[in-house]
Amino acid sequence: MQIGQYKLENNVIVAPMAGITDRPFRQLCRRLGAGLAVSEMLSSNPDVWKTEKSMNRMDHSGESGIRAVQIAGADPELMAQAAQFNVANGAQIVDINMGCPAKKVNKKLAGSALLQYPDLVEEIIKAVVSAVDVPVTLKIRTGWDTDNRNGVEIAKIAERNGIASLAVHGRTKACMYKGEAEYQTIRDIKRSVSIPIVANGDITSPEKAKQVLDYTGADAIMIGRAAQGRPWIFRETAHYLQTGELLPTPDIAEVRSILMEHINHLFEFYGSVMGVRIARKHVSWYLQAHDNEGQFRRVFNALETNNQQVSALEKYFETLAAN
Numbered sequence: 001m002q003i004g005q006y007k008l009e010n011n012v013i014v015a016p017m018a019g020i021t022d023r024p025f026r027q028l029c030r031r032l033g034a035g036l037a038v039s040e041m042l043s044s045n046p047d048v049w050k051t052e053k054s055m056n057r058m059d060h061s062g063e064s065g066i067r068a069v070q071i072a073g074a075d076p077e078l079m080a081q082a083a084q085f086n087v088a089n090g091a092q093i094v095d096i097n098m099g100c101p102a103k104k105v106n107k108k109l110a111g112s113a114l115l116q117y118p119d120l121v122e123e124i125i126k127a128v129v130s131a132v133d134v135p136v137t138l139k140i141r142t143g144w145d146t147d148n149r150n151g152v153e154i155a156k157i158a159e160r161n162g163i164a165s166l167a168v169h170g171r172t173k174a175c176m177y178k179g180e181a182e183y184q185t186i187r188d189i190k191r192s193v194s195i196p197i198v199a200n201g202d203i204t205s206p207e208k209a210k211q212v213l214d215y216t217g218a219d220a221i222m223i224g225r226a227a228q229g230r231p232w233i234f235r236e237t238a239h240y241l242q243t244g245e246l247l248p249t250p251d252i253a254e255v256r257s258i259l260m261e262h263i264n265h266l267f268e269f270y271g272s273v274m275g276v277r278i279a280r281k282h283v284s285w286y287l288q289a290h291d292n293e294g295q296f297r298r299v300f301n302a303l304e305t306n307n308q309q310v311s312a313l314e315k316y317f318e319t320l321a322a323n
């Protein structure tokens with residue numbers, strides 16, 4: 001897929017996930033085959049840009065691949081400034097968040113709450129597109145609520161105001177994460193505009209990715225939660241879409257090596273205190289399939305230092321390999 005001047009290596013994209021798609025995770029997903037990894041959202045409120053959390057989110061140093069940075073907010077002028085600020089800090093694509101249903105974000109009328117106000121959507125897009133000379137992409141849900149799936153209307157606004165590609169999560173804001181994603185609205189959107197469309201929501205396997213692409217006619221797919229503890233899903237999916245062949249799932253030795261690489265990057269990026277905290281949730285996802293009783297995870301979550309975490313994992317994998 002082409003986004004402005006950028007051609008993706010493949011059409012499998014890492015969904016932005018606040019608290020998850022930090023630089024270590026994006027880098028790992030890219031190494032394991034993702035064509036693009038969008039960063040966690042950054043608020044358009046300049047007062048928070050200096051906080052540790054925002055500074056971490058804006059840290060793209062040494063990141064390979066195209067740097068796509070997501071911004072969230074409801075004020076067109078502030079969104080334009082946030083876009084400029086991020087481009088000055090190295091963003092090569094600016095993505096606007098109109099998909100997030102989180103209360104904290106929607107309370108400020110940002111994220112998917114904006115879908116209720118097509119005029120404001122248009123103003124924000126216009127302001128951001130004219131503020132920067134990099135491609136601007138947009139991420140939405142299919143609409144505000146089930147009776148008002150206005151995704152097609154929003155897509156047309158996006159197209160006529162210069163949005164370079166549009167990612168659509170197949171749920172409305174009202175759905176939050178309940179039920180199953182639907183792809184019919186994504187298909188309707190794809191048929192009503194000619195900008196590239198990215199299909200998102202509940203894509204959990206290479207085969208599902210292919211089904212969704214075939215059904216919607218979308219140009220690319222975006223995977224979020226299914227990559228938690230399973231970043232190799234990008235390699236598997238890209239390979240399947242290109243060849244029709246399923247790769248074998250990684251054996252335990254490879255899972256160990258990927259997990260160790262991931263947590264070592266977390267320690268480097270966040271330092272040992274925060275790194276140890278963030279490692280806990282990732283380790284629990286990686287081990288879901290191997291630690292049925294959750295026994296190891298309970299012990300692991302009580303460990304306080306990175307050295308303790310590393311040696312506990314080494315022992316855990318040695319025991320698994322011996323059995």
Ligand SMILES: Cc1cc2nc3c(=O)[nH]c(=O)nc-3n(C[C@H](O)[C@H](O)[C@H](O)COP(=O)(O)O)c2cc1C
Binds near residue numbers: 018040203
């Ligand atoms: C923990 C978490 C954080 C998320 N943060 C963001 C975000 O910062 N920006 C955004 O546009 N979407 C965000 N999303 C939504 C995802 O990008 C994606 O649209 C959604 O999870 C559906 O895709 P999936 O079924 O593949 O997970 C988040 C989702 C989760 C689970």
